[in-house]
Amino acid sequence: xxxxxxxxxxxxVGESGFDLLMRAGGPQAYRTVALTGGRNxxxxxxxxxxxxxxxxVTAHEEELPALRDALAxxxxxxxxxxxxxxxxxxxxxxxTLSAIVGSAGLAPGLTALRRGGTLALANKxxxxxxxxxxxxxxxxxGARILPVDSEHSAxxxxxxxxxxxxxxxxxxxxxGGAFRDxxxxxxxxxxxxxxxxxxxxxxxxxxTIDSASMFNKAMEVIxxxxxxxxxxxxxxxxxxxxxxxxxxxxxxxxxxxxHLGPPDMRHAIGYALNWPHRQPLxxxxxxxxxxxxxNFRQPDENRWPALRLAREVIAAGGAAGTVFNAAKEQxxxxxxxxxxxxxxxxPRVEATLxxxxxxxxxxxxxxxxxxxxxxxxxxxKASAA
Ligand code: NAD
Ligand code: MG
Numbered sequence: 001x002x003x004x005x006x007x008x009x010x011x012x013v014g015e016s017g018f019d020l021l022m023r024a025g026g027p028q029a030y031r032t033v034a035l036t037g038g039r040n041x042x043x044x045x046x047x048x049x050x051x052x053x054x055x056x057v058t059a060h061e062e063e064l065p066a067l068r069d070a071l072a073x074x075x076x077x078x079x080x081x082x083x084x085x086x087x088x089x090x091x092x093x094x095x096t097l098s099a100i101v102g103s104a105g106l107a108p109g110l111t112a113l114r115r116g117g118t119l120a121l122a123n124k125x126x127x128x129x130x131x132x133x134x135x136x137x138x139x140x141x142g143a144r145i146l147p148v149d150s151e152h153s154a155x156x157x158x159x160x161x162x163x164x165x166x167x168x169x170x171x172x173x174x175x176g177g178a179f180r181d182x183x184x185x186x187x188x189x190x191x192x193x194x195x196x197x198x199x200x201x202x203x204x205x206x207x208t209i210d211s212a213s214m215f216n217k218a219m220e221v222i223x224x225x226x227x228x229x230x231x232x233x234x235x236x237x238x239x240x241x242x243x244x245x246x247x248x249x250x251x252x253x254x255x256x257x258x259h260l261g262p263p264d265m266r267h268a269i270g271y272a273l274n275w276p277h278r279q280p281l282x283x284x285x286x287x288x289x290x291x292x293x294x295n296f297r298q299p300d301e302n303r304w305p306a307l308r309l310a311r312e313v314i315a316a317g318g319a320a321g322t323v324f325n326a327a328k329e330q331x332x333x334x335x336x337x338x339x340x341x342x343x344x345x346x347p348r349v350e351a352t353l354x355x356x357x358x359x360x361x362x363x364x365x366x367x368x369x370x371x372x373x374x375x376x377x378x379x380x381k382a383s384a385a
Contacts, residue, residue, distance in 0.1 A: 001029070001030065001031045001032070001229065002030055002031070002094045002095060003031045003032070003033050003092065003093045003094050003095070004021065004030050004032055004033065004091040004093055004094065004095045004096070004097070005032070005033045005034040005035070005088065005096045005097070005103075005112070005124075006029070006032075006034075006035050006087070006096075006097045007036045007037070007085070007088075007089065007097065007098050007099060007100050007106065007109070007112075008036065008037070008097075008098070008099035008100035008101065008122075009035040009036060009044060009047055009095065009097075009122070010040045010044050010100070011037075011038050011097035011099055011100070011101060011204050011206075012202060012265070013097070013203075013269070014037070015096065016097045016122070016264075016265045016269055017097045017099065017269050017273075018047050018051070018176070018227070018269050019266060020049060020269055020273060020281070021266070022050060022060060023282045023284065025052060025102050025235060026051055026052075027050075027051055028239055030050060030051070032048075032051040032053040032090055032228075033054050033055070033088075033091050033092070033093040034053060034054065034055050034056070034088035034089070034093070034300075035047055035048050035051065035053045035055075035056050035057075036055060036056070036057040036058070036059065036085055036088060036108075036118055036285065037056075037057075037058055037059070037064055038058065038059050038060065039058070039068045039109075040206065040266075041058050041063050041067040041070055042066075042070055043068065044056050044058060044070075044276065045067060045070030045071045045074070045076075045288060046070075047382055048071065048074070048076045048086055048115075048287070049071070049074045049076065052075070052328055053076050053353060054076070054077060054091070054145060055076065055077040055078075055088055055091070056071060056076050056077070057079045057080065057084045057088045057274040057317075058078075059080070059081070059082070059104070060080060060081075060284075061080045061081040062080075062376065063080060064078060064079070064080035064081075065376055067080065069144055069220070070245050072095060072162055075157045077292050082107075082215055084106060084136075084270070085107070085108050086107060086111050086149070087106050088108070089107075089108040089109075089111035089112045089116075090112075090115055090118075091109050092115055092117070093115060093117055094117050094118065094261060095114070095118045096112045096117060096118070096119050097120045097122065097148070097269065097272075098112070098120065098121045098122060098123040098126065098148075098306060099122045099123060099148075100123055101123070101125070101198065101204055101206050102123075102125050102206070102329055103125050103126065103129050103205070103325060103326065103329065103372075103376055104127060105123030105126050106123075106125070106126040106130055106134075106372065107124060107369060108127075109121070109126045109134065109331050110113065110133070110134065110137050111129075112143070113134065113138045113141050113143040113145070114138045114140070114141045114143075114332060115129055115141060115143075115244050116135055116141045116142045117142045117144075117148070118143065118144045118145075118146055118180045118272075119138070119143060119144070119145050119146070119162075119257065120146050120148045120269065120273065121145050121147060121148055121149075122148040122149060122265075122269075122352045122358075123272075123309070124149050124219050124220065124223045124328070126224060126293075126365060127223050127226045127227065128219050128222045128226070128321045128322075128324065128325045129221075129321055129322040129324075129325040129372060129375075129376065130321075130366060130372045131147045131222075131225075131226030131321060131365065132320065132321050132365045132366075132367070133365075133367060133368065133369070133372060134226075134335075135226075136367075140148060142372055145227075145380050146272040146275055147227055147268070147272070148265075148268050148269055148272050149220060149223060149268070150171040150226055150246045150261075150263075150265060150267070151173070151220055151224070151246050151247045151258070152172075152220070152223060152224060152247070152270075152384070153246075153259075153267075153271055153272065154247035154248075154258075154259035154261075154266035154302040155170050155172070155224065155227075155228060155247045155248035155249060155282065156227075157259050157271065158249040158257040158258060158259045159228075159257075160257075161335070162249075162251065162264075162274040163226055164229060164230070166251055166252050166253075167230070167234070167250070167251060167252070168250045168251060168252045168254075169233075169235065169236055169248055169250050169269050169307035170224060170228070170230060170234065170235055170236070170247060170248070170249050170299050170343045171222055171237070171238055171247060171248045171250070172217070172221070172224060172235070172236075172237055172238075172246070172247045173237070173238050173239070173240035173243070173245055173246060173247065173296070174211075174214065174216075174217040174237055174239050174240065175198070175199055175200050175211065175239075175240065175241060175242075176199075176239045176241060176244075177198060177208075177211035177212035177213070177216075178194060178195055178196075178198060178199070178211070178212040179189075179194075179195070179197075179212050179301060179303075180199070180209075180239065180241065181305070184300075184302065184303050185279065186189040186269070187303070187340070188342065188343045189342075190212070190341075190342040190343075192209070192302045192335065192336055192338070194343035195206050195208070195209045195212040195213070195324045195335075195342060196209055198211055198212075199241065199243075200242070200243035200263045201265075202381065204264075205319070205336075209335070209336070210328075210332065212342075213242075213306055213342065213345055214299070214304035214306045215304075215306045215328050215332070215345070215346075215349075217237055217299075217306070217307060217310075218303075218307055218310035218324075218328075219220075219310070220329070221235050221237065221307065221310040221311070221326070222313055222314060222324070223313070225314045227322075230316065232310075232311040232314040232315060233383070235314075237307060238296045238297065238298070238299070239252070239297045239298070239299050240294065240296050241259075241295055242291060242293065242294050242295065242364050243263040244260050244261070244263070244286065244288075244291055244294055245260050245294060246257050246259050246260070246264070246342070247257070252324045256294040260288075261285075261286055261287055262283075262284055262285070262286055264283060267281065267283060267284050270283070272365050282379065302343050305346040305350070306346050306349070309324065309346065309349060309350055310324075310354070312353070313353070315366065316357070316362075317363070318361075318362050318363040318365055319356070319359075319361070319362050319363075319364065319365065319366055320353065321364075322366055322372055322375040322379065323353055323379040324349065324353060325354045325374060325376070326352075326375065326376040326377075326379035326380045326383070327347050327348065327349040327352035327353065327356075327382070327383040329342070329375055329380065330352075330379070330380040330383040330384055331345040331346075331349055331383060332345065333349075334384065334385040339348065340385045344361060344385075348383055348385070350378055351383075352363040352382050352383040356378070356379055356382060359378070361363075
């Protein structure tokens with residue numbers, strides 16, 4: 001029986017993974033090692049009971065008594081805090097879903113890679129802030145990283161056995177988020193509530209706001225670079241309001257292979273769960289007649305300056321990805337807290353990149369976790385409102 005762990009089980013991606021495991025038979029089909037979450041310990045305990053997990057971990061030490069209570073009599077161990085998260089990640093599991101949001105997902109992801117197995121990676125922040133480190137550790141640990149972000153799963157599936165050398169370019173699509181059709185002048189007054197809605201996908205709040213600002217797509221451009229080794233000029237973005245065609249690969253012979261599917265993360269998670277052998281998934285399939293038409297357009301970089309920043313980050317290399325991710329996370333915190341306007345996020349990230357580019361060793365890719373965390377902390381500080 002395959003063993004699995006989910007980091008960030010109580011989030012949007014984590015819940016989708018849990019749903020697939022339960023539909024596949026739950027504890028009859030998989031041996032669950034660890035499930036982790038945040039403050040929602042009641043839900044975490046419910047999931048851990050349903051999957052008969054070995055251990056459930058909350059990121060917050062003060063939630064430990066509540067988690068213990070909720071797990072009483074279940075046989076599931078309870079633990080809390082950062083060290084417990086790492087200890088859980090070190091427990092052997094064949095397949096680990098990395099679905100924590102933010103750079104907090106990096107340390108557990110690295111620990112999981114160090115002990116081998118498959119890391120199904122939804123946590124794009126860890127690739128953006130420490131791509132080379134993740135790949136290096138995966139190689140040492142004999143581990144494999146599979147994409148879970150829908151666009152990257154779509155590229156991976158469209159690429160098939162083809163060599164990346166034969167790829168002319170790839171295209172990832174963006175719904176355009178909450179403000180796709182707003183007049184640009186209105187964006188400065190956009191509220192957190194308005195930015196926290198998405199036309200097509202049900203996701204956590206942070207990635208939903210990042211979709212409205214296109215910082216999510218900017219992160220995904222860098223993620224594409226880190227996953228597939230493509231340069232910035234080979235990674236294109238198209239606005240596609242229907243979110244049905246997730247990505248396409250254009251080969252050097254002119255053939256383009258696209259991946260299509262309903263906007264439901266369970267497709268990409270299920271693909272990574274069953275890879276390399278596709279299995280039936282209990283999910284709705286694409287109905288193109290119902291969709292009617294698919295639309296595409298060039299993104300307006302005046303509306304979404306984050307896309308330009310992503311290309312600059314790839315060109316700069318070194319610590320630029322780490323700085324970009326941290327500055328973006330800080331700007332998002334500041335927007336959510338009401339300290340800055342929606343349209344101030346991109347200028348802040350750009351100013352932080354400019355400032356940090358003057359620091360010693362900016363040109364060197366951070367080679368270990370402490371160095372990544374140093375850059376992360378310094379960039380958040382430099383970016384804070
Ligand atoms: P979410 O906010 O719904 O869930 C995040 C999970 O991480 C929760 O379980 C939360 O308790 C946990 N968490 C948050 N902060 C933590 C911390 N500091 N330490 C430990 N655990 C913490 O987020 P989500 O929308 O599920 O996204 C998760 C990741 O997947 C993100 O990296 C996101 O960019 C990526 N992703 C999400 C989607 C989607 O459809 N939601 C699609 C593609 C990629
Ligand atoms: Mg995506």
